[in-house]
Amino acid sequence: MNKVGDQLRLSPNAVRIAQQTAFNLVDANSAELNDMMARAAEVRDAGHGAYVTYSRNVFVPLTHLCRDVCHYCTFAQTPKLGRTPFLSVAEVLSRVSAAARAGCTEVLFTLGDKPERRYPSVRNALQELGHNTTISYLADVADRVQRETGLLVHVNPGVMSAEELALLRTVSVSQGLMLETAADRLCEPGGPHYGSPDKVPSRRLETIRQAGVLRIPFTTGLLVGIGETRSERIDALLKVRDLHDAYGHIQELIIQNFKPKLDTRMSDASAPLLDELLWTIAMARLLFGP
Numbered sequence: 001m002n003k004v005g006d007q008l009r010l011s012p013n014a015v016r017i018a019q020q021t022a023f024n025l026v027d028a029n030s031a032e033l034n035d036m037m038a039r040a041a042e043v044r045d046a047g048h049g050a051y052v053t054y055s056r057n058v059f060v061p062l063t064h065l066c067r068d069v070c071h072y073c074t075f076a077q078t079p080k081l082g083r084t085p086f087l088s089v090a091e092v093l094s095r096v097s098a099a100a101r102a103g104c105t106e107v108l109f110t111l112g113d114k115p116e117r118r119y120p121s122v123r124n125a126l127q128e129l130g131h132n133t134t135i136s137y138l139a140d141v142a143d144r145v146q147r148e149t150g151l152l153v154h155v156n157p158g159v160m161s162a163e164e165l166a167l168l169r170t171v172s173v174s175q176g177l178m179l180e181t182a183a184d185r186l187c188e189p190g191g192p193h194y195g196s197p198d199k200v201p202s203r204r205l206e207t208i209r210q211a212g213v214l215r216i217p218f219t220t221g222l223l224v225g226i227g228e229t230r231s232e233r234i235d236a237l238l239k240v241r242d243l244h245d246a247y248g249h250i251q252e253l254i255i256q257n258f259k260p261k262l263d264t265r266m267s268d269a270s271a272p273l274l275d276e277l278l279w280t281i282a283m284a285r286l287l288f289g290p
Contacts, residue, residue, distance in 0.1 A: 015043070016289035019238060025283065026230045030275050037278060040285035047290025057106035057154075058099035062087055062138055065122055066112025066158075068196035071265035072226060072258060076112050085115065085125045086134075092141050096149050106152045107145055109138060113158030113198040135164045142171040154219075159198040162210045169216055174251060176219030177211075179204050181228045182236035192226045192266060205239055212247025221254030224280050225272030233280055237287050244288075253288060255281045 028036060063086045066076035079085060087095075096107050116122045116134055131137040135157055142153045153172040160168070160177070168175055182201045186193045193199035211218045222236055244250040257277045260269050 015046075017286045019234075022234045022238070022283060022287055023231065026234070028279065033275055033279055033282070036282040036286065040282040043285055043290050055106050056099075056102070056104040057108050058096060058104045058151075059108050059110055060087070060092055060095055062092070062109050062111040062141065063115060063122075063134065064112060065115035065119060067114050067118035068112070068193075068198050070196050070199065071192045071194070072261065072269070074261045074264060075110070079119055079121045085119070085122045086129070086137065087141075089141055089144055092145060093148060096145050096151055100149055100151055104151065106154060107149075109142060109153065109155045109157070111138065111157050135160065135168065139167050139171050142168070146171055156219075159203050159207050160210070162214065165207070165211055165214055165216060169214060174217040174219065175211060176252075177204055177207050178223065178254065178256070179208065179220050179236055179240060180223040181226065181232060182239050183228050183232040186227055201236075205243070208240065208250075209243055209247075212243055212249045215247070216249060217251040218249050219252040219254065220250060221252075221256060222280065222284075223256050223258055224277055225258035225270075226266075230276075230279065230283075234283065234287075237284055241287055253284055255284055 025032075025036060061075075064075060064077040065079060065085050066073075068076065070076070096104075099107065111134065114134060116126055116132075122134070126132060126134065126137060129137055131140065138155060138157055142155060145151060146153050154174045154176065155168050155172045156176040157164075157168070158177065160175075165175065179201065180199065181193075182205070184201055185191060187196070187200055188194060198204070208218060208220055220240055222233060224233070228236075240250060240253065255277065257272055258266075258269075259271055260267050
């Protein structure tokens, strides 16, 4: 074995690597990455065997409005004259019912983060719907979907307070919030999260922690290639692992690659190389175990 292989030699009862071992693998090159991937595959197979599972689901963008201005995002839009900020309950039920007929069993609500804090038109629209916040309206819609279609509801509405998490817990089977990164420097001027108050890592980590306190099955993950280093990815993974060790609530860890998109400030940024994505996937598996 080479030096990477030596780092990955675990005792028979070990199921995941230690923090220092992870940082020792920061400089793994393309050839050494093969050892990481092979070990990660062994760990994966130990937990899941040769099976890949999935469930058919439908995405429902309740609103495309958001108070954040992430410099790589094409989901968030600005208010348009003559266009309502939110899908109506009837529109949502129509989409979900069609998805149910197509064999879907889950519905994922996607939406921007607290757009009412940025746009007066959103506040006015919410008042007309009988709500003060986007999350209150989401809870109402999710309750209707749950009761009238029977599909399993997953919600992903951004940073949430303990009270908001608890409210959504009554109308959903799971919730989610991508950590993306734990690097505060990416919120500084010139960074991809500058001007996005909900992307401050400590705020996102606190939402994930509160979800653990409330025993909510939770999805999170990293966004690879927005300017973070390998060491910063390890730091983010360890922070999530610590929360999962404390509460046992992380049901899914997504490793998502950044892709530059037209009409964004990061349209000229480079996408991460395939080896960077593979390194991060392998590292996540080795840190979290089977």
